[in-house]
Amino acid sequence: MRTIGIVGGGQLGRMLSIAAQNLGFETIVLDPTPNSPAGQVTEQIVGDFKDGEKIKELAKLVDFMTFEIESANVDALEELLTAGHDINPSPSTLSIIKDKYLQKKFLSENHIPVAQYREVAVGDLRDVIEEFGYPILLKTKRDAYDGRGNALIEKESDILPALEKLGGRQLYVERFFPFVKELAVIVARDKRGNILPYPPVETIHKNNICHLVISPAPVSIEVQMKAQRLAVNVMNHLNGVGVFGIEMFLSSDGEVVVNEIAPRVHNSGHHSIEAHETSQFEQHIRAITGMPLGSIKRRVPHSVMINILGERSGPAEVAGLERLAEITGAHAHIYGKAETRPERKMGHITVIGDTMEDVLERAKLARSLISI
DSSP: OOOOEOOOEEEEEEEEHHHHHHHHHHEEEESSSTTTTTTTTSSSSSTTOHHHHHHHHTTTTEEEEEESSEEEEEEEEHHHHHHTBBBBSSSSHHHTTTSSSHHHHHHHHHTOOOEEEEEEOOOGGGHHHHOOOSSSSESSSSSSSSTTTTEEOOGGGGHHHHHHHHHSOOOEEEEEEEEEEEEEEEEEOOOOOOOEEOOOEEEEETTTEEEEEEEEEEOOOOHHHHHHHHHHHHHHHHHHEEEEEEEEEEESSSSSEEEEEEEEOOOOGTHHHHBBSOOHHHHHHHHHOOOOOOOBBBBSSSEEEEEEEEEEEEEEEOOOOOHTTTTTTTTEEEEOOOOEOOOOEEEEEEEEOOOHHHHHHHHHHHHHBBBB
16 A cells, blocks of 8 residues: 655644545654644654654655645755655745745746735835835745734834834735735646646635635636636646645736745635535645546535634633534534644534525534534
């Protein structure tokens, strides 16, 4: 039986492992947390995903390698790729995407629309603000996720708090894009070069963290096709195979620009487990192991995914799952994290059905029943 190594053992590694096992593969994950979410369903090597030696240890045990987190050690992955290991997505793609400034530069150089951006030193920030105008986003180049590396500057009094929040790191500035909706497209490429985008979804964020995913996105067919074409265009310029999450902004006049790329399975695609014939997790496993891509035909007309975020700090104590069984079409996924804390992703609920209004109502009810 062939084995897949996954750098990272969080909830994405967990769902990838389950999908891989359903396809007949064994999996091993590398994660620093003993009994990680993925480690509860598969074999785990305890070690940091930035530890090159641990990544090489994993490589010796597997036939294919992938990652579920951008902070994986790129140099170690590049070295293993050169030595003949099968690693996807490409480490060169990871090296571009994990630096948000390089990612923006890569996209703009390939004529893919993005919000205006500029590298900035602390002393030059006011000059860039004068050029761009308020509001702007100050961002760290690396290790920025769920809003933790971003600071919105709407007026002069916001400048100092933003610098205090992000100080000491390499920064860039992005002009605020006046969006009316945030969209996302999950897109896969196999080893034969076939590219297959899932239908666009709308993502609704609070405090820069995804709370709700609505599928299909409530936008015109024209906008849906534009978003899918944009996702395919991005993939045409990136190396490697697998599933990518492409986050986008939609303006009031129908313009669609790329916000960020995730070189992995993505929160905006979790609903695909119940809503599509092939989930994003199965699709990723198919792609990286040389299998043909699976059908993305919808199983149901509408679906909503709502994240279960922590609301306190302390040991995780899941309650309310028995009541969820009373809600038609509701499916809970609890990630098995031992500790909860405010806004930490602890699980998600997907609700499927025939009308968006009904599905959305049932999703919000389902979420109200769960505490963790």
